[in-house]
Structures are given as C-alpha cells and as structure tokens.
Amino acid sequence: MDKTIVTIIGVTAIGTIYWFFFGKKEEAMEAKSSWDIAVEGGYKPATITIPSGRKSTITFTRKDQNSCLEEIVLPDFKIKKFLTLGEPVTVSISPTRPGVYGMHCGMNMFHGRIVVV
C-alpha cells in the first residue's frame, strides 16, 4: 500500500518538476533597443528582443548574492562583465544578423536569450 502511495507521489513529483522547469512559456514581446535586466535567481526578463542592424544597450543589475550570477557572458558578442551587487552594468551590442543568441552566467548555469529580429 505504502509503496503504491510513494510511487504515485514520486511520479507526480517528477511530472511537476518537468512542468515547473521546462514548461515555462515565454511571452512574445516587441523589439526594443534598450533593456533592463534584473539578475536575481536568473535573468528577468530571460528573453529579450532587439532589432538588428543597430546598437542596443542592455543594463544588468544584480540583486542576488549568489556568486554564480556574478558574471554575465554574451559569448557571441565576446562580452563578459563582472556584476557588482546592486550596481547597474550596461553593455552595448550591435548585432547584424537576426537570430537567437545566448547569454549565461560565468558558470553556464543560468541562461537567457537575446532574440534579434
């Protein structure tokens, strides 16, 4: 009996974990050339849309003490910045080709996306 209960709870838990982490829906948003991203347990917003062919600025403000988030890396744009707690750090990028570019923390644990349209 208890085994059945544990199995049911376990399977439900696995399903919940899957839904919780992978079931995130990203809202479509319009392209802006200036974004503020809060760095707190990840990137908020985690996906931003910017126009191609001109300069866009992204300002990161780290509000999370977790040292995992202390660096922001935009590998496609060769940018790596140290984010001092509470201090806004602005990076400028000028993507020329539309596409989806990644950004992540120094240890590649937290991820965000830059959609260039």
Place this chain on the structure above:
Amino acid sequence: MTKVTFPIIGMHCASCAKLIERQLKKTPGVVTCAVNYGSEQASVEYDEAVSSTTTLADAVKASGYTAVVTSEKNKSQDDIKEEAKKAELSDLKTKVVISGILSILILLGSFPEWFSGVFAAIEPLYSWLAAPLTLLLLTIPVQFWVGKSFYQATWSGLKNRAASMDTLIAVGTTAAFGYSLLTTLFGPQLEALGVPMTMYYDTAAVIITLILLGRYLEAKAKAHTSDAIKKLLHLQAKTARVVRNGKEIDIPIDQVKKGDIIRVRPGEKIPVDGTITTGVSSVDESMVTGESIPVDKKKGDPVIGATINKTGTFLFTATKVGEETMLSRIVKMVSEAQSSRAPIQRLADVVSGYFVPIVLMLAVGTFVVWYDFGSSTAAFVNLIAVLIIACPCALGLATPTAIMVGTGRGAERGVLIKDAEALETAHKINVAVFDKTGTLTRGKPAVNDILAVNGAKEKEILTLAASLEQGSEHSLAEAIVAKAREAKAELLAATKFRAIAGHGVAGIVAGKTLYLGNRLLMDKQSVPFAASEGQIAALESQGKTVMLLASGQRLLGIIAVADTLKPEAKDMVAMLKKLHIAVWMITGDNERTAQAVAKLAGIERVLAGVLPEDKATKIKELKAHGRVVAFAGDGINDAPALASADVGIAMGTGTDVAIESAGITLLNKDLRSVVTAIRLSKATLSIIKQNLFWAFAYNVVLIPVAAGILYPITGWLLNPALAAFAMAASSISVVGNSLRLKGAKV
C-alpha cells in the same frame, strides 16, 4: 550642493523606501531626498561641506539596508571585482573553518559505536555530545548559517523557475536535516509507526562543509585563470612626466592628452604610445611584444606605452592615450577572446540547460525505485547521494577556464588570439600559406651583393654609390645608403644629382661623373658591360634587382639589392613541415623572384603573380578540398585573404586592417610564433577535451552509481558524504587541469 544617485539593496516593500527616506533626511547636510522602491535607487541632494557619501551610506545602513555608494570613482571595474572576490574568499574561509570544526564534532557524536571507546575517560561529556539534541544544536548553524547561500540561491532561482547547483545541495541537505529533525523531536511516535530511527546530521554537515571547501579552493584556483590580464594591466605606468608651459610636471596617466610632450628617463616606463621628438635610447619592449632584444629608438621612431626605457633620456609626443594605446587594445582583445565561445563547447551548453532539473527527476526516481524494491533507508540515502554527486559546475568550467589560460599564455608569448574559435581551429591547420613581402621577408630591400669590375674596390663602389644616392628617397637608394653606414663608409658630397626616370641616377662625386642604374642607362651612356652580363643574369635569377655603377664610360661594379628573407623563416618552415603542415608561398612577384625566395625558405609550393585582389580566391580554392588553411600576411591588401582563411595570422608590424581581419596576431614579429600558436592550440584543445571528457564521464558514471545501479552486482552504495567529496574534487580538478596550460611547452 551636490546631488548623488545610488542603488539601495534590501528593500522589500514601499514602506522600506519611506523608512530610508526618513533616516536620510535626519542626516546633517541633506537638503532633499527621494527613495524609489521601484528602481531601488535613492537620489539625495546634500551639502558637501557637512556630509559625504560615506555618511549617507551609514545612514542607510542604520536603517538596515545597504547603499552602493560609488564614491571611489577612480576605482576600475577590476579593482571592484578584485575587492568583491577577496571579501567573498575571506567570508568563505571563515565559514569553512567554523563548519569544519562543527562537522568534526557532529561526526564524533554521530558514531558512538566507533568513538565511545576512544572517549571512555570523558564518558559523560561524550554522552552529551552523542545526544540527538546536541547534534541538532550543532548542525543548525551549519545548515542555516553556513548553508544560507544555498537557500538564498535556491529561493531566488525557484521564483524564476530556474535551478542551479545550489538547488541540488539545498534539497539534498534539507532532506537529511529534516528527516533527522523529525526523528529527534518525534522519535517514539515515528518508531511506533515503523519509521527507521536513523539520523543524518553528520551527512548534512559534512556535505555543506565539503562543498564550501570545494568552492573556496575553486575560487582561489579560478582567480589564477585571469592572471594574464592582471599582469598586462599591471604593466601600465601610473604617472607621466609632461612638459607643460616649459615646466615638467608629473600627472596621472589618465590626464595625459594627445599631443602632450612627455619626458622619459632611463629605467622609467614609457607612459603612453607616441613618437620620439628628441633623444635616443634603447627600449625593452618584451612585455608587450614578447621580443626579447631591446630595440634602438631615435627621433621619429614610435614608442609603445608600458615598455621600459633602458639607456637614454628622450622626449616624445603622445599620439595615442587611454583606450587607444597598444596595451589597452591588447588587454581588450585578450579579454574579448576570453569571453568568446569555442565551438567545442556547444554540447556542454545544451546539456547544462537541462542538467539540474533532470538530476532532480532522477533523484525522485531513485527514491521510488529503492523504496519499492529495496529499503526506505537506502531509498533516502541514495536520493541524497544522487542530488549531491551531480556536478554541473565541471561542465560549465571545462572549456572557458582552458580558453582563459590558453589565450593568456599566448599573450605572454606575443601571440594575440582574437577569439576562442581561432584558438580551436588552429590545431587543425594542414595548409599554411604565407604572403611573401613583409611576412616571409623583411619587406625592405637591402644590399645583398657588391661585385667589383675593372679593378675597382668593393668599398669604393659602395662609397661612391651611397654618396650619389644620399639625396634620393627611393627605397633602393635607402638600401645602399644604409649599407654604407653599416660599413662605416664616409660619404662624399654629390653635385648635379639628377634622376633619370626608368633608368637610374647620375651626378658628380669627387670630380667623377657617376651613373648608377640599369642596363638601359649603361646603353644610353655607352658603357660596355657585356663582360659582366653572366654575373648580372645570375643575380637576377635569384630574384635580385641589379644596379650598375659607372664612372664616365667605365663600369666600376654591380650592386644587387633584394628584399631579404627573415632569418627565422627557414626554421619556421622546417618546424611546420615536421607538424605535417603543407607550406605555400603567395606573392604578386614574378615566378623567378618568387621561386628564388621560396627556395631560400625551403618552400616548394609557390603561387606567383597573384594580384592582391585574387589572394582571397586562391585561399578559397585551397580550402575547397576540405583542407584547413591558415594564411599569414601583413598588408591592407591581405585583409580579404586573412578573413577568408580558416585561421588568419597577421604580423604585429602589419596594418590595423590586417590585424582586425585576422584571428591571430603575432606581436613579437617572430615567424616562429606561427608554430607557437599551433602548439598552443593543440595544448589547449587537448586540455579542453580532457576536461569535457572528465566532466561528462564523471556525471554519466557516478550519477548511476549514486543511484545504486551497482548494488545488485557488487553490493555497493555511495555514501552521500563521499559524494560531496567527489563533487567538490571534480570541479577543482577541472580548473586545476586548465591551469596546467600555464606550464605547457609552446
């Protein structure tokens, strides 16, 4: 009155903002003040004579929040980072020490079956230590004070529906601690229900201690991966002695402007880039270019900031300051390369996005399977072991740390690598194409041969030719004058000098009418040279430009000028051949000249008569057969070829356009650095592969072991404390392995 705006950390509601505002307004000197909860910023107008940003920060602190005041405007981002890292390290150290001591006590108390005999003499004290309530009290600080960062990170991640390493540790240790807490508080009741009476305080404490110890050691090791940049920044001079209004004053380096005249004494660092206006000296440029021999400098020569003046005193005009200096550009290039992505990293990138949630699911699955088919105790222990052993950090660190150390090592050797991709591709090169002029050769003609005819002396020929040419600016003339200076020949005055286009020059030196030029000039002046035709043709077949010197109608001698091969070119070609790389030469010169230079360098494959605009096409043709092609060049016209090659290698002496287009730049001007770059790429790639293999194999093998997959065969289960040790060791070993590149032979 001064107005400042600074961020505030720690506000969680609008009333916090009001509270801070009140506190700030009470501070002496503050005139107006507004704290915005939304933007988490405070704007304060205050009297500088009464108050300072520090007092403002103190006021915010008094109300229980933190103000990030950047009064230290002159601090660079790196200084701030350095300080933050130092503070983090010392905090980690304290926590590791305290939690280490507590963990030992908890371990001793958790195993009375082993230790009660040892402590028989102090039996009452030991019984107290082994009591569940004592263990609980000892574990609380470890779990909630030392382990606080795991909870903080987990919580902020969950709010964002994201998970990290910390999530795994927090869930794993909380399970161990929570279960033990229940058995401590409700032991008898749970026992009546048939729940096993096991406590895992030791597991929770040891895991937290080991993971933090791992983080401490990893942070220390990781700090060394950026040593190269730190070293480069350290090279920068702090002040410059500028001549202003006839006076020499020392000013901070960031106040130096273009056009400033700066004095540099022996032994001093040259503050910025510029051109010498007065004085001579020799300069040690090794720190920037890797070139070990000091370079002689005179009026008009360029000097590079951060290099060291050895012997003389000189004045120079600053031409590049701030971010434009060579050092700043090198630092920028290296740090950009260190931030770029190596293609080999792609798989690790994909995996790390799914890693933690999958481990969480695996852990739950492990629990269910063990509960259903084994025991509840084993189910619980294995759940914790799976959570703790998983090490996504090693995956995340595998490539970037190696790239950081590799590019840094390159910079130390005068090999600037623009991005990780160039570093990765360089090890696959199987065809290397070299531009001739300026790359394989010095790019400047020099006198190679002087042949005396009709009883003249070699020195006499050189003296007369140089005396005649001293007023000319033609590159061939410069070569002859340079050779005469080298031979310490005394130049004589020349009169009636004239250049005869397409033929040569004429003039009167020491009363003699001299003609220096080609065959056409000799024919025109009816100078017989048929007897020397054999020698002339032989020199020309070696790719040399031949000039004939005649006095009146008598031929005195033959001077052959050629662009000379760099001394290390032959060595380099031999080294490349040893690495099984096919070496090609490409040039706009005619076949004969090209073959002559190629032969000297030991190159068999020559593409001669290639127009500048066709170089890129030729490179593409070579690439077409699946070959990985490197192209080394230096001129503006080489830029398209540099960009179309798999790996473009620019000479540091080359044009900015060439350097921009190339993946690798050789600052030290030594051709053998092409081999260094390839060796460095090989070494870095092998480290990355080892790291990735280790990181993947570690997780692929040990997660199932922690889940108890070996139990049916060998009876092995993984102790969670051992799992914590393995996980900490795993990420340290990846960083340590990358640091080995510092000593790699390249």
